[in-house]
Amino acid sequence: MHDIPTLNHGAIGNGRVLGLISPTSAIEWLCLPRFDSGSVFGRILDREQGGTFRILADGEELVGTLRYITNTNVLATRFEDRDTTWEVIDFAPRLPRGLTVEMPIEIVRLVRPVKGHPKLRIDFDPRPDYARARVELAEITHGIEVSGDFHRLHLSTNLPLAYILGKRPFRLDQPVFFVLTYGRREHDPTLAEVQHNLELTIQGWRAWARTCALPMFGAEAVLRSALCLKLHVYEDTGAIIAAATTSIPEAPGTQRTWDYRYCWLRDAAFVVEALRRLSHLNEGEKFLHFLWDVAESGPLQPLYGIDGRRELEEIQLPHLAGFAGTKPVRIGNAAAEQRQNDLVGELVLCLETLLSDPRLIVGNPEKFIPLIERLVEEAIHIAPTPDTSIWEFRTKFSHYTFSRAMCWVAIHRGAELALHFNRPDLAERWAKQAAIEREIVLSQGFNLELGYFTQNLGGKNPDAANLLLPTLGLLDARDPRFISTIEAYRERLMVGSLVLRYRTEDDFGETTSAFTICSFWMAEALALAGKLDEAMEMFQFLLKFQNPVGLFSEDIDPQSGQLLGNFPQAYTHVGLIHAAMTIGSLLEARDGKVRAWA
DSSP, X not given: OOOOOOOOOEEEEXXXXXXXXXXXXXXXXXXXXSTTSOEEEOTTTOTTTSOEEEEEBTTBOOOOEEEEOTTSSOEEEEEEETTEEEEEEEEOOOEEETTEEEOOSEEEEEEEEEESOOEEEEEEEOOHHHHTSOEEEEEETTEEEEEESEEEEEEEESSOXXXXXXXXXXXXXXXXXXXXXXXXXXSOOXXXXXXXXXXXXXHHHHHHHHTOOOOSSSHHHHHHHHHXXXXXXXXXXXXXXXXXXXXXXXXXXXXXXXXXOSEEHHHHXXXXXXXXXXXXXXHHHHHHHHHHHHHHTSSOOSEEOTTOOOOOOOEEOTTSOOGGGOOOOEESOGGGGSOOTTHHHHHHHHHHHHHTOTTOOOSSGGGGHHHHHHHHHHHHHHTXXXXXXXTTOSSOOBOBHHHHHHHHHHHHXXXXXXXXXXXXXXXXHHHHHHHHHHHHHHHHSEETTTTEEXXXXXXXXXXXXXXXXXXXXXXXXXXXXXXXXXXXXXXXXXXXXXXXXXXXXXXXXXXXXXXXXXXXXXXXXXXXTTOHHHHHHHHHHHHTTSOTTSOOOSEEOTTTOOEESSSSBHHHHHHHHHHHHHHHHHHHHHXXXXXXXX
């Protein structure tokens, strides 16, 4: 196994494109034309064969200083070599046009001299379809056409093409741009146009950031997380992906390599709620349409392609070396075929918060009543049945406490929605069933002898998902049963100050990495339980693990502190936002800052 690479990348995107840039300037991950299409640059999964696009200092790869231009998803990387300095600006155009935003399927690179005249080379090495496609680079007027066994790409530039195709050095004495477009461009861009689009993109992101309702606590981290979440929203359909990548392992040298470039309805519902709390409702409105469309297509499943497709056959790509030499590299995800009973709860929660938010005008909201009724009746039906849990165990069917709690959520919140839509008949029947389900969770999900909520009904093992029970309304966070659960979990699930999902063996043995959102769940649980100073301390500790541009992956290695798992992980940033907002609200109340000007 190779050394573990550092996930110190920045992410750029515009709602139709999402790519990862290394501090070396290398584009190490980019899938076109969609988030879940084949990779064009896949160096993050195979340094030799994956394909990349980088700017070299006369053949040498340097490590620059990567940063986001303030309050945007535009990256700037500054390089120094001897007596010269230059910067590379990377962005996906996101151009405000009145009340709409133009989002071409392209990325732009602008290389600008800062000091002296550096001698550079361009390494443009596209390897489409996960490096499986035949590739031809053809010189055409004002650009390079990439063609082969797939759709065409076009690279426009103001640099003489011979320097790119021949990988020959050139002196950077004026700005050089590269525009990589999926398909054909209507016209060849100019430097002035590229610079103008850069300014428009910066202005557009800053306008979006200005409308974020930030908490008083952790505001900068929350804003970066919000900007990161926005990159995961596929504007064409409203689908929200779990992460940009596939097959970055949860732990190196294991088979825990999954493809996260799809829309998990659970994760998407959490993203929608996090953005709604920050006063961004457009994403939730779009997701409602996506949810409606997939619900109409048949029985709901845990995840979908971003175009709503149901079949996500999981296959392996043996020709790719894998991140840190970890195989298999997978595309597709068999979890689409699993039974995950908690799903109905998250969807009803999502529908309730959106449909009851007076800021959101949904044409004919009553059309959602049949969907709500369908979800609640399904929750009543499946609540007593085993499933594979929120953690997507592949073979371990059981009666999971969190899954049963989420079925209660679906029924309980469904009853409240029934009242909202003036359906007292449904509300009364569902409320009675919800009371029964709540008692089952509280009596069978809590182990009196051990003093904590367990992974399974009548079980003995802890499960970090139960840290969410107070936020769902099942019981108060100051309830002695939950207080004792927190203390037991701190002893049994934490390694240092990081939280594992569970301690039981799963389909692949013991899990060793800390699942980052679980640590943010613990911070939020501490705050709700009245341990506000401890919550703040834990939150600030967790921020030490964010990468240099404020992004998190799925997991953290408790021993080395390295980021692991798919990246950037929407779920982790959701946990950060919720924890910061809860801590911030309680902090304001404690310190008497709940009034204007306080």
